Amino acid sequence: MIELVNARTGQMLASAVEIADTRTARRRGLLGQDAIDPASALIIAPCWAVHTAFMRFAIDVLFVDAEGVVMKVAGPLPPWRAAFARGAYAAVELAAGAAALRRVQAGDRLYVRSSDGPATPSALPGSASFFRMAAKPACSGS
Numbered sequence: 001m002i003e004l005v006n007a008r009t010g011q012m013l014a015s016a017v018e019i020a021d022t023r024t025a026r027r028r029g030l031l032g033q034d035a036i037d038p039a040s041a042l043i044i045a046p047c048w049a050v051h052t053a054f055m056r057f058a059i060d061v062l063f064v065d066a067e068g069v070v071m072k073v074a075g076p077l078p079p080w081r082a083a084f085a086r087g088a089y090a091a092v093e094l095a096a097g098a099a100a101l102r103r104v105q106a107g108d109r110l111y112v113r114s115s116d117g118p119a120t121p122s123a124l125p126g127s128a129s130f131f132r133m134a135a136k137p138a139c140s141g142s
Contacts, residue, residue: 003112
């Protein structure tokens with residue numbers, strides 16, 4: 001299993017992360033589902049825009065750069081809406097309200113880790129820098 005963590009707060013944003021890194025998986029996204037589990041996330045990469053056409057529920061979307069830094073928090077995004085962030089590397093889709101509940105804000109650095117033990121970035125598709133297995137601080141103290 002892959003987990004998504006906010007380096008600023010140390011809080012786990014999702015304990016079950018799916019990565020959509022193929023054209024088919026990115027196109028499908030969350031379509032056809034009735035809801036997204038509050039403990040789940042879908043990372044779509046590469047992606048700088050999403051829509052909720054034909055979806056049955058609202059979502060939160062975190063747009064991140066290739067380093068995992070949140071560029072924009074969009075949501076809750078109801079069905080038949082769109083959101084984008086030019087220059088974003090990936091979109092992280094969460095249950096509606098999850099971003100606010102977990103106090104995610106622009107500038108936070110997100111990272112993924114394996115709940116089954118250490119994983120290497122090469123074990124995960126996409127940008128190696130976004131898929132780091134250990135948190136790096138967004139800024140250093142001096």
